[in-house]
Amino acid sequence: MSTDAQQDSRDGRDGSGNQDFQDWQRWHEERIVAVAAPHGPLSLTGTHWLSDYPDGRIPAVPGQWRTGRDEVVLTGAPEDGLTVDGKPLAGEAGLTADRGPIGSSRVARGERRLVLLSREGQWAVREFDPQSPARHDFRTIDATPYDARWSLEGTFRPYDTARTVRVANADGRERGLGLGGEIAFTLDGTEHTLQAAVEPDGSLWAVFADATSGNSSYRFRFLRPGAPDEDGRVKVDFNRALLPPCAFADHFICPFPPPGNTLTAAVAAGERNRIDA
Structure with missing residues (x-):
């Protein structure tokens, strides 16, 4: 050979x-x-379990996130800059866990995506930021x-x-x-x-x-x-x-x-x- x-x-x-x-x-x-x-895995900058924030206020994440029986209720004001399904949020929105691609998540703030996660009855908000240091450092x-x-x-x-x-x-x-x-x-x-x-x-x-x-x-x-x-x-x-x-x-x-x-x-x-x- x-x-x-x-x-x-x-x-x-x-x-x-x-x-x-x-x-x-x-x-x-x-x-x-x-x-x-x-909005790939390098852009994940935080996973915030709502049980750690009884008042629903997550530092650095706008809005108030309160757990309901089968959903999370997000309350936002215009100054929070949040959108739900592409529309500015001023009031409340009932949310369930996101299942699709990160870029199509229901809640956003500019380029950032706020994704709801549910594990064993516990809810979390994940933040995906295209400007994350990890994404820019990756080769x-x-x-x-x-x-x-x-x-x-x-x-x-x-x-x-x-x-x-x-x-x-x-x-x-x-x-x-x-x-x-x-x-x-x-x-x-x-x-x-x-x-x-x-x-x-x-x-x-x-x-x-x-x-x-x-x-x-x-x-x-x-x-x-x-x-x-x-x-x-x-x-x-x-x-x-x-x-x-x-x-x-x-x-x-x-x-x-x-x-x-x-x-x-x-x-x-x-x-x-x-x-x-």
């Missing part, structure tokens, strides 16, 4: 692997753009180039009933993490499993750590395989291991890996760390 062919084989770019490499490169570039977007995402070795065939084994485990979160609080089954795969002759949640569209989501975590990569990462086929087969592609949102802003509440999701192997693939200028 020629030197060029050997290099292509190592990079996963030989023959049929060429398309896989190109797809990964496109995915990586799109991830950088999405992270650096005006790129350090990621290992595509290697076919890390694209594995796996099997999803659903649980008979969904489970919830309590895990620590990045903000120091413990919360429930829903799990729908486990993904089994073989790496270097050894079988491993990852507990995973099942998303509404059938795709999977796993929070994992490995022997590189906290050393050559961030302390934990996300893996988002597609939906398994009817036989439970699923692609486990660590080339697309993701940095969690809390790698980009300290105000995210990312869950840590559940028990059993710390791999003994070193997964030298996927996104590794954020790089700033």
Whole structure:
């Protein structure tokens, strides 16, 4: 085999692997753009739990935010400069948790977006500011180039009933993490499993750590395989291991890996760390 062919084989770019490499490169570039977007994760400057502000007044966030039974009531005056659904707020507005893209959140103040979050019955207001220092300091995402070795065939084994485990979160609080089954795969002759949640569209989501975590990569990462086929087969592609949102802003509440999701192997693939200028 020629030197060029050997290099292509190592990079996963030989023959049929060429398309896989190109797809990964496109995915990586799109991830950088999405992270650096005006209301991407780098723009999060605060997560304010309303239980910490009994009077509904959050420093540096305009308006009064009061929790109701199934909603939050926001009271604003013209001088607050708030808009709800694109219209200036002068009075009250009933709000529920935002589900869509940050840029389409109901409440705004100029370029800033004020996003309602609900977790386990607790409400929070998140502030996304395109002028955040983190967004302006960001340069790129350090990621290992595509290697076919890390694209594995796996099997999803659903649980008979969904489970919830309590895990620590990045903000120091413990919360429930829903799990729908486990993904089994073989790496270097050894079988491993990852507990995973099942998303509404059938795709999977796993929070994992490995022997590189906290050393050559961030302390934990996300893996988002597609939906398994009817036989439970699923692609486990660590080339697309993701940095969690809390790698980009300290105000995210990312869950840590559940028990059993710390791999003994070193997964030298996927996104590794954020790089700033």
